[in-house]
Amino acid sequence: MSRRHLETACLLGPALVVLALLFVVPLARLFSLAFTDPTGPFATFGILAESAVYRQVMWNTFVVAVVVTALCALLAWPVAYVLSRLKGVWFAVALYGVLFPFWISVLVRTFAWMMLLERNGPINRLLMSTGLTDEPLALLFNNVGVLIGMIHILLPYMILPLYGAMIRIDRRLLLASDGLGAGLLDTFRRIYFPLCLPGLAGGATFVFLLSLGFFITPALLGGSNAITLSMLIASFVNDRLAWSLAAAGSMALLAIVLVLMALTARLLPMEKGFFAR
Amino acid sequence: MNRLPLFLRMAANAGASLVLAFLVLPILAVVPASFNKASFIYLPPRAWSDIWYERFLADPEWRSSLFNSVEVATLATVIAVVIGTLAAIGLRRIDGRLRTLVTGLFLAPMIVPVIVTAVALYRSALDVGLSGTILGMSLGHALLALPFVVINVGIALRAVDGNWLKAAAGLGAGPWTIFRTVTLPNIVPGIVGGAIFSFITSFDEVIVAVFMAGYSSKTLPVKIWESIRLEFTPVIAVAATVMIALAIVLFALAQIASSKAGGHTR
Numbered sequence: 001m002s003r004r005h006l007e008t009a010c011l012l013g014p015a016l017v018v019l020a021l022l023f024v025v026p027l028a029r030l031f032s033l034a035f036t037d038p039t040g041p042f043a044t045f046g047i048l049a050e051s052a053v054y055r056q057v058m059w060n061t062f063v064v065a066v067v068v069t070a071l072c073a074l075l076a077w078p079v080a081y082v083l084s085r086l087k088g089v090w091f092a093v094a095l096y097g098v099l100f101p102f103w104i105s106v107l108v109r110t111f112a113w114m115m116l117l118e119r120n121g122p123i124n125r126l127l128m129s130t131g132l133t134d135e136p137l138a139l140l141f142n143n144v145g146v147l148i149g150m151i152h153i154l155l156p157y158m159i160l161p162l163y164g165a166m167i168r169i170d171r172r173l174l175l176a177s178d179g180l181g182a183g184l185l186d187t188f189r190r191i192y193f194p195l196c197l198p199g200l201a202g203g204a205t206f207v208f209l210l211s212l213g214f215f216i217t218p219a220l221l222g223g224s225n226a227i228t229l230s231m232l233i234a235s236f237v238n239d240r241l242a243w244s245l246a247a248a249g250s251m252a253l254l255a256i257v258l259v260l261m262a263l264t265a266r267l268l269p270m271e272k273g274f275f276a277r
Numbered sequence: 278m279n280r281l282p283l284f285l286r287m288a289a290n291a292g293a294s295l296v297l298a299f300l301v302l303p304i305l306a307v308v309p310a311s312f313n314k315a316s317f318i319y320l321p322p323r324a325w326s327d328i329w330y331e332r333f334l335a336d337p338e339w340r341s342s343l344f345n346s347v348e349v350a351t352l353a354t355v356i357a358v359v360i361g362t363l364a365a366i367g368l369r370r371i372d373g374r375l376r377t378l379v380t381g382l383f384l385a386p387m388i389v390p391v392i393v394t395a396v397a398l399y400r401s402a403l404d405v406g407l408s409g410t411i412l413g414m415s416l417g418h419a420l421l422a423l424p425f426v427v428i429n430v431g432i433a434l435r436a437v438d439g440n441w442l443k444a445a446a447g448l449g450a451g452p453w454t455i456f457r458t459v460t461l462p463n464i465v466p467g468i469v470g471g472a473i474f475s476f477i478t479s480f481d482e483v484i485v486a487v488f489m490a491g492y493s494s495k496t497l498p499v500k501i502w503e504s505i506r507l508e509f510t511p512v513i514a515v516a517a518t519v520m521i522a523l524a525i526v527l528f529a530l531a532q533i534a535s536s537k538a539g540g541h542t543r
Contacts, residue, residue, distance in 0.1 A: 079293045104520075216483055
């Protein structure tokens, strides 16, 4: 080995050792537990797939992720558009409005929503004082709370890629479309929307993948009425000490995430600049 | 389309303002809740007081959780910054498939759902006796912070021109001298940015910490997590406000560091 190779190995070595010991080996060790069920090596996966309760949990995880992604896409649209048109101070104000939530811990933000959505919380009191409802709505410990909390946390992941796509759109294309006599709706449908699509798809992928693995927010805002796969994994470990089931659930979650990532990476060329080089 | 009709522009502005308010205001609601005089959380408070800050500081459990958080985050930051900076420099010296593979491995902790990483770490920590220790949590947090350091330092390294290194070598400087006098001064902003990201990643992290924490090694988020489930009191709002304040200060510092990095590249 040449001197240069030795140096490179010394530079990469410590991080690779740490990754191996803290990441690769623990994951392999955990996954090996999935095959240790006394009733057979693949029994854990059978239990997860056949139990109506667990199927319900996976269905709920999937539905929450789809609804969160769809609502994030809808809500991100006006913000990304306005961001792409603003300049100067107002642009900075709007941009920091999007970035500020990123800085704050997910736990703190989830706690904030618990205060706001409480039975006697400010939102319920506002709804009642304006006469929209007669009695407090159940906004907490069900999927309503989970959706609100998760959208709040994941929305910036949708706004930023969408804004990135909008800002790159050549305005002259829109002018040309106008000049050639296309109406507003036509220009949107045939020019603007297709050009926004890569950003929208990228953001949707992020949001969907992140929501599949969410734990803190559904655990606190949804509770036992809205169990997700990650909550199920945690309860296998903490309440039931069922390590083989926790391992099988973890493998399933990771497999779904990796497959979806591979699919979307093939469909849309992810930003190469994202990776440090 | 280039210029929307007035009513559509107004609708877009109104929609954007509402969504931005939805993003920012709920977080700010934590601060008044922490100054509530009542013994339960009520928004907006009818009477103000700093009594819950006194309770927070007087309670040994809350205090020690704050110190534990600082300790864990500091240790995690040191580990992540040292190995991550070396790794980012090393990554520049390999090419092709090997680089893609190693980069992917370094970024993998960002991709695997944290619950999976947390359960895996917890299991292995149980086996080797690191569960319930400050060191165990620090190592877990260093793992989650590593990608941020590799990315930040990697970006800063792009500004270091390969010709400078050749020039330095041609003038007779050894590898260590080149690193100390050419590379390091140029990547300091990236290292500082990576360090701040690491610290905040660890300080805010709950999932790994909830699994790894023992009775006496709870971090602030773990203590908040447990308190939310036991008793919903304004002390939690105080702890949350402390976390918000710290995050704002650290990110202001990170902004300064990254603007300095930009100054070097261009």
